[in-house]
Amino acid sequence: MKNLSGRTEGIMRALVAILQPRSEKLDLDLSQEMLDFSDEFLGHLPAPLRLAFPLGLYLVEFGGPIFGGGFARFSKMDRQAQERYVAGWGASRLGIRRELIKGVKSIALAGYFSNPEALSRIGYDPDAWVEEARALRKKLMEKYGA
Amino acid sequence: MENIRNYKNVLSLSGPVEDRADAVVIGTGAGGAAVAAELAEGGMSVVLVEEGGYFTERDFNSNPAEMIPKLYRDAGTTFITGKPTIIFSEGRCVGGSTVVNGAMCWRTPDDILQRWAWEAGVEKCSPEDFQPLFEKVEGRIHVAPQDPESIGRDAELFELGCKNMGFSVTPDRRNQIHCSGANLCIFGCPTGAKQSTLVTYIPRALDRGARLYADCKAEKILMKNGRAAGVSGRFKARDESGKLRKGPKLRIHADRVIVACGAIQSPALLKRSGLKNRWIGRNFYCHPGGKAIGLYDEEVNSWKGVHQAAQCHEFIGEGLLFAIAGVPPAFVAMSAPGWGLEMAELMEKYNHMVVAGFLVEDTHAGRVHVLPGGYPLPRYNLTSFDVERVLRASAITCAIHFAAGAREVHLPFEGLPVIRSVDEIPKLYESGIKARDMEIFTVHIMGTCRMGRDPKRSVVDSWGKVHGAENLYVADASVFPTPIGKNPMESIMAVATRTGQRILEERG
Numbered sequence: 001m002k003n004l005s006g007r008t009e010g011i012m013r014a015l016v017a018i019l020q021p022r023s024e025k026l027d028l029d030l031s032q033e034m035l036d037f038s039d040e041f042l043g044h045l046p047a048p049l050r051l052a053f054p055l056g057l058y059l060v061e062f063g064g065p066i067f068g069g070g071f072a073r074f075s076k077m078d079r080q081a082q083e084r085y086v087a088g089w090g091a092s093r094l095g096i097r098r099e100l101i102k103g104v105k106s107i108a109l110a111g112y113f114s115n116p117e118a119l120s121r122i123g124y125d126p127d128a129w130v131e132e133a134r135a136l137r138k139k140l141m142e143k144y145g146a
Numbered sequence: 147m148e149n150i151r152n153y154k155n156v157l158s159l160s161g162p163v164e165d166r167a168d169a170v171v172i173g174t175g176a177g178g179a180a181v182a183a184e185l186a187e188g189g190m191s192v193v194l195v196e197e198g199g200y201f202t203e204r205d206f207n208s209n210p211a212e213m214i215p216k217l218y219r220d221a222g223t224t225f226i227t228g229k230p231t232i233i234f235s236e237g238r239c240v241g242g243s244t245v246v247n248g249a250m251c252w253r254t255p256d257d258i259l260q261r262w263a264w265e266a267g268v269e270k271c272s273p274e275d276f277q278p279l280f281e282k283v284e285g286r287i288h289v290a291p292q293d294p295e296s297i298g299r300d301a302e303l304f305e306l307g308c309k310n311m312g313f314s315v316t317p318d319r320r321n322q323i324h325c326s327g328a329n330l331c332i333f334g335c336p337t338g339a340k341q342s343t344l345v346t347y348i349p350r351a352l353d354r355g356a357r358l359y360a361d362c363k364a365e366k367i368l369m370k371n372g373r374a375a376g377v378s379g380r381f382k383a384r385d386e387s388g389k390l391r392k393g394p395k396l397r398i399h400a401d402r403v404i405v406a407c408g409a410i411q412s413p414a415l416l417k418r419s420g421l422k423n424r425w426i427g428r429n430f431y432c433h434p435g436g437k438a439i440g441l442y443d444e445e446v447n448s449w450k451g452v453h454q455a456a457q458c459h460e461f462i463g464e465g466l467l468f469a470i471a472g473v474p475p476a477f478v479a480m481s482a483p484g485w486g487l488e489m490a491e492l493m494e495k496y497n498h499m500v501v502a503g504f505l506v507e508d509t510h511a512g513r514v515h516v517l518p519g520g521y522p523l524p525r526y527n528l529t530s531f532d533v534e535r536v537l538r539a540s541a542i543t544c545a546i547h548f549a550a551g552a553r554e555v556h557l558p559f560e561g562l563p564v565i566r567s568v569d570e571i572p573k574l575y576e577s578g579i580k581a582r583d584m585e586i587f588t589v590h591i592m593g594t595c596r597m598g599r600d601p602k603r604s605v606v607d608s609w610g611k612v613h614g615a616e617n618l619y620v621a622d623a624s625v626f627p628t629p630i631g632k633n634p635m636e637s638i639m640a641v642a643t644r645t646g647q648r649i650l651e652e653r654g
Contacts (some may be wrong), residue, residue: 001390002214002387002389018485019485019486019489020485020486021479021485021486021487021489021490021492021493022486022487022490023487023491023494025224025490026493026494037211040211040215040388041215041221041223043388043389043390044215044220044221044223045220045223046220046223046431046521048521049223068169083486086485090485091560091583095229095230095231095582097580098560099231102585103223103481105485106480106481107433107480109476109479109480109485109489109546110210110214110476110477110479110480111211112475112479113210113474113475113476113478113479113493114209114210114211119475121494122475122493122494122496122497122636123447123496123497124474124475124496124497126208126474127207127208127450129328129329129449129450130208130328130330130336130337133207133326133327133328133329133337134326134328134336134337136155136295136326136327137324137325137326137337137339139295140293140295140296140324140326141323141324144293144324146323146324
């Protein structure tokens with residue numbers, strides 16, 4: 001990883017496992033891609049956010065006793081406990097907790113929905129459409145004048 | 147092109163890059179590019195400085211992982227602090243936000259021009275004064291209605307919903323030449339149809355000898371005894387491994403400096419440069435907006451067809467504007483509520499979605515603070531009145547969706563994510579939604595270096611000249627004295643053209 005440390009990578013990996021879309025149709029495991037995308041993205045954040053982000057992850061990891069997650073570290077909780085804990089963060093009255101989960105979710109899901117297989121599963125093929133659009137534009141320019 | 151220099155082609159230099167021109171323009175978006183072209187066509191030597199990179203049609207593709215970091219400031223993570231936090235996407239590349247916007251073109255409404263004249267004393271500010279400016283801009287960037295073949299099903303449903311509700315719909319005019327609805331506007335137009343400043347004003351300026359320095363952040367305006375004398379900056383870009391590298395410094399000596407970095411970066415640059423006017427950074431408006439995703443039984447494929455074909459101006463008098471905007475799945479998922487199974491079940495229906503949105507004209511102002519080190523911190527809170535208007539706009543959007551046949555509408559509210567019929571619309575009000583529960587975004591920011599004739603109440607004069615400083619101008623949306631309630635690009639270009647014309651007149 002370029003920007004995540006070993007420890008923060010572990011926390012992100014556990015978060016990504018919870019956040020990743022999962023259904024019968026979307027049964028892909030893209031957790032590594034989401035992680036790689038998030039790591040790359042982190043490098044583009046402005047300096048204050050780049051510094052704050054790992055601190056936020058540590059708060060998630062060790063905040064169980066304060067935020068109703070029990071005494072286990074987040075990355076060591078069982079799956080159900082992790083899901084409840086993350087849901088609690090997402091619905092928190094404390095804005096900074098909600099924003100952190102929303103921020104991680106945004107980045108990770110952008111990574112998920114950049115994967116061609118995931119896009120194919122939901123029926124989105126922009127590259128093929130762009131080729132059609134180019135051909136259509138040619139026709140429009142002939143029809144209406146350039 | 148020979149007269150474009152960027153990080154890569156200055157790396158081999160051992161020392162700072164220096165240049166000299168009649169005018170240096172900082173920023174290449176709607177304002178910067180328009181004023182630069184005006185000055186270059188008027189015979190002045192012009193240098194443009196742009197913080198972002200230089201990318202063209204052949205660089206644009208559908209991959210968010212590649213395009214977002216290239217084309218957006220801070221890889222699209224910019225936000226406005228406050229209650230609630232407002233997500234703000236700003237282009238940072240040659241062409242600025244005109245490369246990534248939806249290309250909607252609206253003239254500044256007459257009543258807004260009147261407000262500018264009455265409330266801020268802006269001179270020559272009547273619709274008649276601005277008409278030739280709008281005509282010039284519209285010619286330069288090819289403003290035209292969409293060809294009917296480019297209209298997608300989502301636009302048809304939006305129009306149907308509005309019609310069934312008795313709401314008027316106004317077709318968009320966009321800066322485009324036979325746009326065929328590739329609908330990847332937000333990643334740069336891959337077909338060459340969108341007429342951003344990248345393919346209009348900037349080539350005009352370059353063809354007349356202007357020089358462009360990209361990948362270069364302007365750090366400070368050089369001031370000598372209250373007179374702007376140029377700008378200093380530094381080249382910065384990411385290498386092949388993605389690491390941010392600093393290159394040599396840049397120093398442009400110029401008789402005139404025009405700041406056009408947008409309503410967050412322009413006040414920050416002025417403050418870093420020692421300007422002390424108390425209004426710099428104040429008067430921050432941002433057209434807070436929200437969206438509601440309608441799910442339909444039929445396959446809509448909102449990604450096939452123009453990004454936005456029309457707007458509903460039925461409620462413009464209340465400061466509410468409605469439209470649809472097809473966006474790629476990554477952008478839907480990034481801001482839709484939920485994750486895991488909930489997100490998967492929503493995104494499986496991507497091809498059945500119509501993403502409708504609204505913007506709310508501001509009723510009060512926020513502020514862009516400038517922190518030690520010159521880093522801007524924008525701050526804006528929704529008032530309780532604004533919260534009511536967001537709820538009203540959401541209710542209207544839901545009604546439009548249901549009138550078009552939507553089965554359910556997904557909302558950007560914590561605690562009320564979905565409603566399933568018109569009868570459930572009252573839940574918007576019954577659920578006790580507060581500002582902190584709302585997901586609000588914006589793509590329009592303005593006002594932080596406002597125009598006016600009174601130096602005690604404004605930052606620049608009627609022509610964009612900074613009060614109390616010689617030869618220093620601002621030419622972007624930060625000069626707007628008020629919010630304008632519509633997409634601002636054409637207004638920015640008109641005001642910037644006006645500034646350019648004034649500079650040429652003063653020069654003689």
